[in-house]
Amino acid sequence: MAHSAAGKLQGLDDDRVWFEVAYVAGVTHGLNARADGLRLPLDFSPSTRLAAVAIVEDAAAEPEVKGVFEEIREFYAMASTPAIFRYLARDPGFLQSYWTATREAFSDRKLDRLTKEVLALAASVTAKSEYGVDLHLREARRLGLSEQGLTEALEVVQCFNTVTKIADTLLLEPDFAGLRPR
Amino acid sequence: MEIVHVPEAHELAPEDQKFCEATKAWFKIDFVPKMSRVLLTIPEFGRPYGRASRRAMSDGALTRAQKELIATMVSAINVCQY
Numbered sequence: 420m421a422h423s424a425a426g427k428l429q430g431l432d433d434d435r436v437w438f439e440v441a442y443v444a445g446v447t448h449g450l451n452a453r454a455d456g457l458r459l460p461l462d463f464s465p466s467t468r469l470a471a472v473a474i475v476e477d478a479a480a481e482p483e484v485k486g487v488f489e490e491i492r493e494f495y496a497m498a499s500t501p502a503i504f505r506y507l508a509r510d511p512g513f514l515q516s517y518w519t520a521t522r523e524a525f526s527d528r529k530l531d532r533l534t535k536e537v538l539a540l541a542a543s544v545t546a547k548s549e550y551g552v553d554l555h556l557r558e559a560r561r562l563g564l565s566e567q568g569l570t571e572a573l574e575v576v577q578c579f580n581t582v583t584k585i586a587d588t589l590l591l592e593p594d595f596a597g598l599r600p601r
Numbered sequence: 602m603e604i605v606h607v608p609e610a611h612e613l614a615p616e617d618q619k620f621c622e623a624t625k626a627w628f629k630i631d632f633v634p635k636m637s638r639v640l641l642t643i644p645e646f647g648r649p650y651g652r653a654s655r656r657a658m659s660d661g662a663l664t665r666a667q668k669e670l671i672a673t674m675v676s677a678i679n680v681c682q683y
Binding site: 431436437440441443444448530534537538541542545546565567568571572574575576577578579580581582583584585586587589590591592593594595 | 602603604605607630632634635636639640650653654656657658661662663666667668669670671672673674675676677678679681682683
């Protein structure tokens with residue numbers, strides 16, 4: 420994790436930034452794992468994925484999840500609720516709580532929502548999550564990521580996939596560890 | 602356990618030692634990161650790789666700070682100890 424230490428040296432020295440990064444990593448990875456594991460259909464790109472489970476349609480949603488779905492559609496500016504949240508609706512209590520946590524993880528705080536979407540895209544590309552790439556690429560662009568910005572983000576993703584693999588291959592031990600603050 | 606001996610900065614070619622000094626300034630640290638020394642062990646690889654990486658990490662449409670966060674995200678997803 421040399422780069423969280425390196426990032427701290429670039430003025431990112433408020434721990435709250437790193438909590439926000441970690442929450443985005445966690446929630447993105449959790450949603451992607453379930454969506455890809457069950458081959459849920461992509462929300463934006465054409466795909467031949469067939470879901471391994473039944474997914475609630477917006478129109479058929481129970482009254483208790485209708486309101487949550489509406490909030491999710493508004494958050495993402497989508498005509499239909501993303502497949503992952505329609506799938507989570509099989510347990511309305513879990514959907515409500517996990518969605519609220521997701522919304523808060525992605526809301527403007529120390530980091531803005533666009534930055535968080537770019538981070539979620541980086542996490543999704545790195546994890547080779549088809550579902551996550553589809554959702555977060557669209558979200559990042561919708562929130563204003565330019566093609567130049569996208570190219571730059573993916574160059575960083577490629578470079579750090581390179582060095583993390585080199586480090587893992589050689590079993591390198593961390594040398595930035597001493598830079599952890601406090 | 603690391604499976605290789607990672608050279609010290611002074612064991613590298615003089616022009617690569619200069620690059621290492623620039624790396625210290627880039628990260629605002631007082632040591633040469635192990636990864637820089639690993640990459641430059643074979644300079645024919647490390648020099649162009651370093652140029653690509655430096656270019657990728659510079660301020661552009663995204664800030665360098667945003668790029669450091671992206672780098673962290675990649676390390677987190679790859680569970681990279683280093």
